[in-house]
Amino acid sequence: MSAAVLTPRAGSRRRTPGRIVAWVAEHTLLTVLLMLFAAPIVFVALTSFMTGDQALTSALWPDPWSVESYVEAFQRVPLLRWFANSALYAVLATLFMLASSIPAAYALSRVRFRGANAIFVAIVVAMLLPPQITAVPLYIMWVKAGMAGTLLPLILPNLLGDAFSIFLLRQFFLTIPREYSDAARVDGASEWGILWRVVIPMARPGIAAAALFLFFNSWNDYYGPLLYASENQDWWPVAYGLATFRGSHSTNWNLTMAITMLVMVPVVLIFFFAQRVFVEGITLTGVKG
Amino acid sequence: MTTVSAPSGRAASHAVRPGLRRSQRRRRLTAYGMLAPALLGLAVFFGYPLIASIVFSFTRYNLLDDPQWIGLRNYEYLFTQDPKVWVAAGNTLWFVAFLVPVRIVCALAVAGLLVRARQASGFWRTAFYLPALVPPVASVVAFVFLFNPGTGPVNAVIRFFGGQGPLWFNDPALSKPSLLLLGVWVLGDIMIIFLAALLDVPREQYEAAELDGANAPQRFRYVTFPNLVPVLVFALVTGVIAALQYFTEAAVASTVALGKASVGEGAGAVLGYPDDSLLTYTQWLYVRGFSNYQLGYASALAVLLFVVAALFLVLLLRRVDAFTPEEAQG
Numbered sequence: 004m005s006a007a008v009l010t011p012r013a014g015s016r017r018r019t020p021g022r023i024v025a026w027v028a029e030h031t032l033l034t035v036l037l038m039l040f041a042a043p044i045v046f047v048a049l050t051s052f053m054t055g056d057q058a059l060t061s062a063l064w065p066d067p068w069s070v071e072s073y074v075e076a077f078q079r080v081p082l083l084r085w086f087a088n089s090a091l092y093a094v095l096a097t098l099f100m101l102a103s104s105i106p107a108a109y110a111l112s113r114v115r116f117r118g119a120n121a122i123f124v125a126i127v128v129a130m131l132l133p134p135q136i137t138a139v140p141l142y143i144m145w146v147k148a149g150m151a152g153t154l155l156p157l158i159l160p161n162l163l164g165d166a167f168s169i170f171l172l173r174q175f176f177l178t179i180p181r182e183y184s185d186a187a188r189v190d191g192a193s194e195w196g197i198l199w200r201v202v203i204p205m206a207r208p209g210i211a212a213a214a215l216f217l218f219f220n221s222w223n224d225y226y227g228p229l230l231y232a233s234e235n236q237d238w239w240p241v242a243y244g245l246a247t248f249r250g251s252h253s254t255n256w257n258l259t260m261a262i263t264m265l266v267m268v269p270v271v272l273i274f275f276f277a278q279r280v281f282v283e284g285i286t287l288t289g290v291k292g
Numbered sequence: 293m294t295t296v297s298a299p300s301g302r303a304a305s306h307a308v309r310p311g312l313r314r315s316q317r318r319r320r321l322t323a324y325g326m327l328a329p330a331l332l333g334l335a336v337f338f339g340y341p342l343i344a345s346i347v348f349s350f351t352r353y354n355l356l357d358d359p360q361w362i363g364l365r366n367y368e369y370l371f372t373q374d375p376k377v378w379v380a381a382g383n384t385l386w387f388v389a390f391l392v393p394v395r396i397v398c399a400l401a402v403a404g405l406l407v408r409a410r411q412a413s414g415f416w417r418t419a420f421y422l423p424a425l426v427p428p429v430a431s432v433v434a435f436v437f438l439f440n441p442g443t444g445p446v447n448a449v450i451r452f453f454g455g456q457g458p459l460w461f462n463d464p465a466l467s468k469p470s471l472l473l474l475g476v477w478v479l480g481d482i483m484i485i486f487l488a489a490l491l492d493v494p495r496e497q498y499e500a501a502e503l504d505g506a507n508a509p510q511r512f513r514y515v516t517f518p519n520l521v522p523v524l525v526f527a528l529v530t531g532v533i534a535a536l537q538y539f540t541e542a543a544v545a546s547t548v549a550l551g552k553a554s555v556g557e558g559a560g561a562v563l564g565y566p567d568d569s570l571l572t573y574t575q576w577l578y579v580r581g582f583s584n585y586q587l588g589y590a591s592a593l594a595v596l597l598f599v600v601a602a603l604f605l606v607l608l609l610r611r612v613d614a615f616t617p618e619e620a621q622g
Binding site for chain 2: 032042046106111114125128132146222225226247251
């Protein structure tokens with residue numbers, strides 16, 4: 004940030020009245036927009052700290068402030084179990100994906116071989132086509148394997164690669180100059196050796212981004228658990244539980260908002276710790292002309 | 293628009309010393325080994341179910357009995373008799389037609405503002421990106437609460453100013469526009485890509501245009517826009533494909549606004565609330581397949597979705613080279 008401020012370009016901008024007016028107008032607009040964008044989260048948070056009685060009114064400010072909603076939410080539904088299920092799903096899916104997709108992405112980005120392009124195209128197609136297209140046969144497959152009613156049909160496939168993760172990792176590996184792996188090759192390193200000692204250490208931000216994306220996608224997943232685990236509450240992840248909560252447990256908004264907060268907070272916290280990596284990953288999924 | 297290019301560098305592998313060729317063959321074998329799990333995954337979790345969907349679409353199948361071949365009957369029913377498929381397809385097309393362009397225009401506008409905010413740029417970017425990170429289920433629940441007609445803050449504010457707030461998610465005419473507002477709130481995902489593209493536009497091009505006397509709209513038309521075309525195409529095509537499978541937001545909005553959970557058999561009664569206005573195509577597929585167990589018919593619905601999605605996909609794949617940085621194309 005300091006670099007941008009210190010460049011001569013920024014300094015050479017004359018402070019003409021026109022520019023000042025534009026600055027004020029832009030920042031006023033940004034501030035108003037920011038308030039609109041922040042409002043949903045602010046109101047959710049405020050309502051989650053209301054008492055049950057107050058949540059029945061259209062009051063906007065908690066009076067008194069109370070953590071009753073959070074305590075009651077834990078009593079009404081097995082929230083801890085839901086969180087454990089979400090964590091199990093997200094962590095295992097991410098670890099499995101990394102084990103299977105990093106070598107695949109390496110092969111696609113670093114080794115020249117017949118069919119590489121066709122495989123890459125197949126991966127892009129698999130990544131982009133709506134999952135509902137293949138849902139019926141996959142569902143039948145998992146029912147026959149006796150795993151419907153659990154989250155395993157959503158976790159196990161990651162052992163055999165995840166199309167989006169392979170795509171993202173390949174994009175990142177391509178940004179690492181070939182000279183490094185070529186040099187290791189001349190020194191007699193094997194492909195696994197190059198992957199392990201050259202590419203992985205240099206690709207840490209890309210790997211972190213791919214891991215975060217899959218972790219968030221699994222944590223947020225609604226369609227998958229609806230399909231495979233909706234009839235077995237023991238396996239519900241918290242996002243799915245939240246979607247059903249108001250219908251089956253309470254129409255009271257303060258409880259629903261408390262759980263909404265609890266679902267959001269881990270994701271937002273992780274984001275703040277890994278922000279730079281994450282933004283880098285997102286722009287990588289974009290394209291260049 | 294270029295087509296898929298042949299694997300580069302193969303020509304160079306001819307006419308090299310035998311020892312080098314042996315080591316290259318070994319490297320290629322290692323590459324196939326590294327790819328083996330992913331290739332198996334592509335075959336088992338993508339190739340097979342894609343073909344099986346097409347085969348099942350010609351059968352009647354309820355999971356208990358063996359599939360029974362019925363030829364084109366599922367398609368006949370789909371195109372001539374299904375009571376809701378066109379309502380559902382219409383709703384999905386509504387999201388394709390409105391959600392995608394509105395999100396792109398708003399994201400571009402916010403990115404345009406952010407690119408000019410030089411002080412505390414990190415703060416502004418994070419603030420506008422953050423909603424995109426909120427788990428979709430949580431953001432839908434939050435919006436249904438915000439807009440709920442009884443105690444919702446939005447209508448409370450409208451009442452404060454003496455107005456009469458509408459029913460939002462409980463009104464068939466406003467349920468889709470309400471989800472549009474949610475889509476704008478979570479615009480961060482494409483905004484950040486636009487922002488990166490805007491920051492990449494060489495400053496010299498603006499300065500040259502300014503010297504030539506170009507005004508602001510002309511600078512956008514002749515400098516900014518051409519630099520943005522690749523990301524716009526990307527956002528458009530991926531946006532359309534995402535809108536074609538629009539499911540979670542609509543399903544959760546119906547469930548929460550109605551106040552009834554949708555599990556298994558009861559899903560058909562809940563999804564689409566209010567009045568089928570939020571019943572999207574993929575939800576209809578879910579209802580027919582997984583709560584009515586008409587798996588053959590659901591496969592026919594899946595095949596139609598595949599055909600439509602594939603048309604859009606071809607548009608993107610024709611630009612597949614855009615995914616490969618020039619320096620790596622060798």
